[in-house]
Amino acid sequence: MPDIIKFLKNKSMELYKETLLLHKRAPSTRIASALSTIDLFSVLAYGGFFDITNKKDRFIISKAHGCFSLYPILAEKGIISKNDLEQIGREGALLGTIPDCNVPGIINNGGALANGLGIACGMALAMKLKGKPDNICVFQGDGECNEGSVWEAVIFAAFHKLDNLLLIIDDNKMSMLGRQKEILGLDPLSEKFRVFGWNSYDVDGHNVNELYPMLEKIVQERLNKPKVLVASTVKGKRISSLENNCLCHIISMSSEEIDNALAEIGDSL
Amino acid sequence: MKYMRDSFLESVYQQMSYNGKIFVLSADVGAPALDKIRKDYPSRFINTGIAEQNTINVATGLAMEGYQVYVYGIAAFFLRAADQIRNSLLLYHQYSPLNINILSTGKGISYETAGPTHHCLEDLPVFSAFPGFEIYVPSDATMARAMAAQLIQNGVRYFCCDGKKVALIYNDDFCFDLSDGYITRNSGEKSCIVTMGGMLSFAEEILKVMRSKGIEIGLIDLFTPTEFDKDKLLSILNNYSKVITLEEGYREEGVLSVQIQKLITGTCIKLHKFGFDRKYIFEPGPREMHYKNAGITINNIVNVL
DSSP: OOHHHHHHHHHHHHHHHHHHHHHHHOTTSOHHHHHTTHHHHHHHHHSSSOOTTSSSSEEEESSGGGOGGGHHHHHHTTSSOHHHHHTTTSTTOSOOSSOOTTSTTOOSOOTTSSOHHHHHHHHHHHHHHHTOOOOEEEEEESGGGGSHHHHHHHHHHHHTTOTTEEEEEEEOSEETTEEHHHHTOOOSHHHHHHHTTOEEEEEETTOHHHHHHHHHHHHHOOSSSOEEEEEEOOTTTTOTTTTTOTTGGGOOOOHHHHHHHHHHHHHHO | OBOHHHHHHHHHHHHHTTOTTEEEEESSOOOHHHHHHHHHOGGGEEEOOSOHHHHHHHHHHHHHTTOEEEEEEEHHHHGGGHHIIIIIIIHHHHHSOOEEEEEEEOOBTSSTTTOTTTOBSSHHHHHTTSTTEEEEOOSSHHHHHHHHHHOOSSEEEEEEEOSSOBOOOSOTTOOOOOSSSOEEEEOOSSEEEEEOTTHHHHHHHHHHHHHHTTOOOEEEEOSSSSSSOHHHHHHHHTTOSEEEEEEEEETTTSHHHHHHHHHHTTSSOEEEEEEEOSSOOOOOOOHHHHHHHTTOOHHHHHHHO
């Protein structure tokens, strides 16, 4: 196994652990939604080809409720403090259960869903006008694709050939009350984007061996089309009581459950 | 008579020649001045299509990267983007100031025969509830131009323009001081009208009628109906025993009636409100007909005065 893959897999496991600890401190965090993001965030944050902290590139979180798993990354990179992680959700703390732009390293407010892509379109236009090569990446949930504002932005990005824009869809196939295929149905999602004039890619969102080369390639890709990576993920990944549970979005894990999960992860580290 | 939006956009066009940070978006709504911008600055103008939500999001992204953004569209349809105005734009603006100027046309019942989908009596009450959203209601094209020329610093603003050509009230050389949020058009004895927007020319007619009867009334153009200097305006209104609010909004829920009611609470001033009943209007017809149906007539107002 190449060193980088091994390194990224370790980072993933650490991030699972840190995210569970955050959930233990703040039980109202949406843990199932966050667990589908972990491997994607690890590769993006530590792969060395993208600046997730918004100093150079732009990282827009559109499914913000599931993105509190970014907090440990920001802490490790020294943008927020370890003590901030300890205080999550408490009175007077910096970190709420849904990341907002008041947190250093977070630049938008994605709690309302389905606005990240449009904002990113404006940024991508600005970067092109300035002749800057920076990459714009949006992290979005599949459920958000129910919203019309997403498709307004999809049309816009293709028409204006925003090839510095990458949309990552955390396709965990569930929204708050059940499976997407039983609510509105989005399949075939990547094909829909292709028809709208995007370059579409599919990947297993938990397979670091696939994710790393794929993301490294398409972040830099410039082919006159915006890019979408439909990452197939599992909501509640690694937690048996959450995986495949239609109501996992609104479930908080018990302390005992978290401790057991942490012990399992500890064994694998 | 001139369109407010044309004067406003003419000023933006002039500024674009020396300010490379200006970017203009239109949600598929046109104006002659916009054609000049489209032609001479094609890299800084985009027709974002019939997509108000995305238009506001794109504007936010551009402004976050340092652009001074103007967004042009129809008043009634900016309500469709209320979520984006609040969550994408204003929340961010509270932490890192942006420069975004939303220019709406079609205030009130400007589109008199188009029916209730195109009327807009709710934008000002809704948007005035959003923290950080500055609301400006120019009363003629001269004021609209002055607003575009003067309000260039960071801010998130909503300029609410009439959809029809409006009589010029202010001369070209009028020196606008926008800082107080209102202009005293006339001082009177017992009664004072507070109005804004295209309604100002209607109020000027009432002023003439009263003057012909030998009575001077006060007239205030409250062009910033939420962020005006409240102490100063109250000290002026305290000189009157009666205040009339006159607006193309709902009689009780309109932004003027709510703000003035709040301002004079606890004083002895009697308040009379002229505006529209809280219902949608389907009947087509000229503006005068709609005013008459709502009881907004010179006679009715003169009788109250």
